[in-house]
Amino acid sequence: MAATTEPIVDAHAGGDNGAQASKKxxxxxVVADNTRYQGAEAVMPILVxxxxxxxxxxxxxxxxxxxxxxxxxxxxxxxxxxxxFVSICHHCxxxxxxxxxxRAKVDEQGVEVxxxxxxxxxxxxxxxxxxxxxxxxxxxxxxxxxxHGVQCDALARSNAIAAEHRVPxxxxxxxxALVGRRFADDKNxxxxxxxxxxxxxxxxxxxYSHVLDLNPNRHYLDRSAIKSMQQALKEVLAxxxxxxxxxxxxxxxxxxxxxxxxxxLMVNGxxxxxxxxxxxxxxxxxxxxxxxxxxxxxxxxxxxxLTDVAAGTELTIPYVELYQPREQRRRxxxxxxxxxxxxxxxxxxxxxxxxxxxxxxxxxECKSGVMIFEETKEVQDINELIxxxxxxxxxxxxxxxxxxxxxxxxxxxxxxxVLKA
Numbered sequence: 001m002a003a004t005t006e007p008i009v010d011a012h013a014g015g016d017n018g019a020q021a022s023k024k025x026x027x028x029x030v031v032a033d034n035t036r037y038q039g040a041e042a043v044m045p046i047l048v049x050x051x052x053x054x055x056x057x058x059x060x061x062x063x064x065x066x067x068x069x070x071x072x073x074x075x076x077x078x079x080x081x082x083x084x085f086v087s088i089c090h091h092c093x094x095x096x097x098x099x100x101x102x103r104a105k106v107d108e109q110g111v112e113v114x115x116x117x118x119x120x121x122x123x124x125x126x127x128x129x130x131x132x133x134x135x136x137x138x139x140x141x142x143x144x145x146x147x148h149g150v151q152c153d154a155l156a157r158s159n160a161i162a163a164e165h166r167v168p169x170x171x172x173x174x175x176x177a178l179v180g181r182r183f184a185d186d187k188n189x190x191x192x193x194x195x196x197x198x199x200x201x202x203x204x205x206x207x208y209s210h211v212l213d214l215n216p217n218r219h220y221l222d223r224s225a226i227k228s229m230q231q232a233l234k235e236v237l238a239x240x241x242x243x244x245x246x247x248x249x250x251x252x253x254x255x256x257x258x259x260x261x262x263x264x265l266m267v268n269g270x271x272x273x274x275x276x277x278x279x280x281x282x283x284x285x286x287x288x289x290x291x292x293x294x295x296x297x298x299x300x301x302x303x304x305x306l307t308d309v310a311a312g313t314e315l316t317i318p319y320v321e322l323y324q325p326r327e328q329r330r331r332x333x334x335x336x337x338x339x340x341x342x343x344x345x346x347x348x349x350x351x352x353x354x355x356x357x358x359x360x361x362x363x364x365e366c367k368s369g370v371m372i373f374e375e376t377k378e379v380q381d382i383n384e385l386i387x388x389x390x391x392x393x394x395x396x397x398x399x400x401x402x403x404x405x406x407x408x409x410x411x412x413x414x415x416x417x418v419l420k421a
Contacts, residue, residue, distance in 0.1 A: 032056050036210070037278060040198045044071045046315065048282055057314055058282040064309040070291060071303045075274030076206045077177035077258065078299035082169060084270035086123050089136035091144035092298040093267045096134045097124040130156035146187060147180030150244035154236045165232035167225075172236055174258040174273070175251055182208035183244040203300070210277035216256035217338045229255060260338065265295030274299045279317075285337070286316035287329055287345040293317050325419055326355045350374050351404065360401070361410075361418050369405025373412045 032050040041047055045068065046058045064070070080088045089096055098121050105116040123134035125141050132155035133148055135141040154176055162169040185207050218226065233251045246254070261280045262273040272295070279293065279301055290313065293303045303317060320332040330341050350356050350372050360372035373396070396412040403409065 036213075037282070040071070040278065043198050046070060046282075054284070056281050057284050059312050059314050060309050062311050064305045066305055066307050068305045068309075069302060070305060070315060071279065071301075072203055073276045073279050073301045074203045074205045075276055075299035075301070076208055076211050077174065077181045078265070078272055078274035079170060079173045079177050081271040081273065084272065085132075086126075086134045088134075088267055088270045088272060089140050090133045090148075091135060091140040093265070093272055093295075094136040094140075094298070095268050095270075096136050098122065099124045127152060127155075132156065132158065146184050147177075150183045150241050151176040151180050154239035157239060158236065161232050161235050165228045165235075167228050167232045170273070171229065171255050171259060172232060174262070174275075175233060175236065175255040176240075178208060178211060178254045178258060178275075179240060179244055179246060179251075181205060181211075182246065185209070206277050211254065211257055211275060212250075214257045214261045214275075214277055214280055216253045217260040218253065218256045220338050221256065226252065260336070263293065263295070263301060265299065265301075267295065272299065274301070276301045279303065283315060283317045285319040285333065285341065286343045287318065287322060287326075287341060288343065289316045289318045289322075291315050291317050323358070325359045326350070326353075327359070359419070361415060363403040363406060363408050364410070365408035366403060366406040369403040369408075371401045371403045371408065371410055371415065373399065373401040373415060 031052055032055065034048045034050055034056070037048050041061065045061050045064055047061045048056070048058055050056045060070075078093070080090055080093070086098075087096055088094070100119055100121050102117050102119055104112045105118040106112050125135040125138055127133040127141075127148065130152045133144070133152075135144065155173070158169060158172045158176070162172055184205075221229075230248060230252055233255065234248055237245055237248060237251055258273075258275050261277075262275050263279070265272045265274055274295070283291065283293075283303065290305060290307050290309050291303050292306050293301050296302055303315075305315075309315065319337055320329050322329070324332075326346055330346060333339060333341050345353060345355065348355075350359055351374060356370055356372050360370040363369040363371050396416065399412045400409040401412050401415045
């Protein structure tokens with residue numbers, strides 16, 4: 001999401017405490033400057049826009065048939081999910097071949113057992129120093145050498161640092177991936193970050209400088225979580241070569257940006273995460289999108305139209321799984337993207353929406369109608385809700401879902417239990 005679409009700022013910034021520390025205030029909305037991104041219009045069938053009401057967004061520059069490739073973007077930085085760590089290449093995201101080797105057997109404490117060995121399966125190509133990066137080939141390992149070189153020492157200690165400060169390991173790894181991108185940008189294309197040349201194909205990674213245009217949503221994080229993150233990142237940065245090191249405030253911001261703006265990529269059944277500044281800034285969410293994204297050819301995002309799109313129509317993509325009940329979509333968006341969805345699908349009365357078939361159940365009495373709860377409450381201020389989701393659960397206490405075809409009704413709490421089962 002673009003920074004201009006989030007008008008709430010952290011009142012803690014002034015150092016106040018007590019009652020004032022828990023308050024939020026609205027910041028003045030500023031129309032975003034699109035100059036840096038207008039080059040995309042020359043190679044993509046889009047026009048970049050921004051307004052006070054919507055923030056940044058894109059519209060089609062001409063009629064687009066269903067299936068039209070709208071944009072291609074290579075991630076500024078991408079990481080393999082922890083569970084896929086040795087299965088996917090940390091450079092191109094292809095499947096990593098494995099090999100079997102013999103090593104000394106170790107006990108549960110990691111101490112070698114004298115005179116005993118064991119056969120283990122390991123990646124065919126990996127970093128021998130940090131043991132935290134696997135590759136599909138020697139070629140990929142060489143191509144990733146510049147970025148990995150500034151991450152290696154920190155990656156070697158990242159598990160211990162994450163455990164000590166109780167922060168997710170992926171937060172540290174994503175920050176290091178961004179540090180690697182910044183260093184590679186300075187080395188390989190000095191000065192081009194500001195005037196990045198967009199292309200229809202064979203695109204290079206979007207520069208690190210563009211990442212900082214994204215909203216870190218830091219004001220939604222608990223202060224203790226931010227403190228733990230700062231302590232962990234301070235240790236991580238101390239292990240990064242001085243030539244590649246960034247300031248601690250910038251590191252915290254970059255880590256928050258990756259965490260709240262990444263896109264998930266499925267590669268041969270394995271998952272990776274990537275941050276795509278242009279796509280995140282300009283393609284707004286809709287639960288009835290006219291476009292869809294897919295990750296292909298490494299950490300590259302391809303966005304295509306799902307339907308025929310008329311010229312001048314806003315182009316949207318989904319940020320969450322669409323085949324789930326409305327409330328669950330809204331909760332997912334609230335927790336991961338920090339907004340309460342008010343798209344057309346979510347704003348339409350449930351009885352008139354396709355969601356009635358996902359938010360309702362077959363009537364237990366007449367067997368022909370659908371029992372739904374016609375929710376009327378809309379969230380206006382998400383600041384308190386985002387830290388206490390129980391308000392949504394309290395809202396349904398003592399209320400009933402009614403059948404659309406007969407007088408039968410059921411407690412909403414029971415309806416929710418059925419939907420969750």
